[in-house]
Amino acid sequence: MRPVLDDSVRLTGEGVLILDRRVFPARQEWVLARTAGEVAVAIREMVTQSSGPFYAGLAGLRLSARASRGDGVDTALKTLADDGELLTAARPTNNHVRDAVREVLSAVTAVSSADQLADVVEAETARLESLYRGGSAELGRLTAQLIPDGARVMTHCWMDAYLIGLVQEASRAGRTYEWVVTETRPYLQGARLTAHTLAEFGFTPTLITDGTAAAAMSPQSTLGPIDALVTAADRVTMDGHVINKVGTLGHAVAASAFGVPFYALVLSPDRTAATASDVVIEERDGAEVLSTLGSRTASSLVERGYYPAFDVTPPRFVGKIVTDRGVFEPARVGEYHLGSHREQNS
Incomplete structure (x- = not known):
């Protein structure tokens, strides 16, 4: 089966339809972005997260190239580069959109017309999406080798394609897991997106507050032992620092203290980031934590x-x-x- 959230970005004749993950699953509403700039705004405003900005970014590049058909090639190239900058800057910590933009711009350097540019962008973005989906499945296969059948797995935030790949590849290997899901304040991606998708797959996930994670991993937990903490990584530096949704650090420290292995999933470490100081950590408006899903939860x-x-x-x-x-x-x-590296896992 294909979860709803695995098909949440759709390119149409009007523009890019993006499933609004801020209100899902209570409502299935779609945001229409007619330009690459509008796609960037949707990404920045959290309409889509995790793998979503990558898919949306690719679609935004296609929109940019399509809109330039008939222009001079120099104009089309500049427009594509400018739109690529908008998409890259929308959320700077995760490097998937940045790398995709670089790949696409590299692919069009030798084009001789705007129409040829559009054709190359269509082909290159399709190739990159296929690689991303295939890579996510490979992450799932390798992670399933690390986690035994029947394990209780805790995850934080929304792993998107990586989670889907893990569930599907574990199933192919004859393994199934129990899931413990943190709610992930303030947008509750864990409570809404992760838990919903796991339920679509037939699991009965246990939802916990973010502040419960350490207690759930402790020997005193009545939940039962946590066998692994598994998250995505928005970025991994060349010296092994893991950058992910805020809260991951606290969960990882608790996991280390209680002997719970922490596995971080990423397609590739960022060769441009030698250390964590080379990564821009996005700071969002502090007012966002005063409310939850549009309702104010802090004192006035x-x-x-x-x-x-x-x-x-x-x-x-x-x-x-x-x-x-x-x-x-x-x-x-x-x-x-x-x-050349590939660690063998039993």
């Missing part, structure tokens, strides 16, 4: 909030980093770019 007397959207987990708190080329110890993740 409270005016100030603080919301870094991501945090940085040092490699000493990370068990393994799973990539589409194999499983790495954090200190050796830079070997990914040597292209």
Whole structure:
């Protein structure tokens, strides 16, 4: 089966339809973005998250190229580059859109007309989406090898294509898991997106508040032992730091303290980020934490909030980093770019 959220970005004759994950699953509403700039706004305003901005970014590049048909080639190239900058800047911490824009711009350097540019962009974005989906399935296959059948797995936030790949590949390997899902304040992606998708797959996930994660992993937990903490990584640096949804750091520290292995999934470490200081950590408007799903939850007397959207987990708190080329110890993740590593897992 294909979960609803796995088909949440659709390119039409009018523009890009993006399923509004801010209100899903209570409502299935679609936001129409008619230009690449409007796609960037939708990404920045959290209409879509996790893998969603990658799919939306590719669709935005297609919109840009289609709109330039008939223009001069220099104009079309400049428009594509400008729109690529808008899409890249929408949410700077995750590098998937940035890398996709670079790949597409590299592919069009030798085009001789705007029409040819549009054709190349169509082909290149389709190729990149196929690679992303295939890589996500490979992450799932390798992660399933690390986690035994029947394990109780905790996850944080919304892993999107990585989660879907893990569930599907584990099923092919004859493995099934129990799931513990953090709610993920303030947008509740875990409560709404992760838990819903797992339920679509037939699981009965246990939902916990973000502040319960450490207690759930402790020996005193009445929930039962947590066998693994598994999350996506928005970025992994060459020295093994994991950047992911804020809260991941605290969960990883607790997992380390209680002997729970933490597996972080990413297609590839970012070769342009030697250390965590090379990564821009997005800080969103602190007012966002004063409300939940549009309803104010803080006292009317409270005016100030603080919301870094991501945090940085040092490699000493990370068990393994799973990539589409194999499983790495954090200190050796830079070997990914040597292209020959693949750790064998039983």
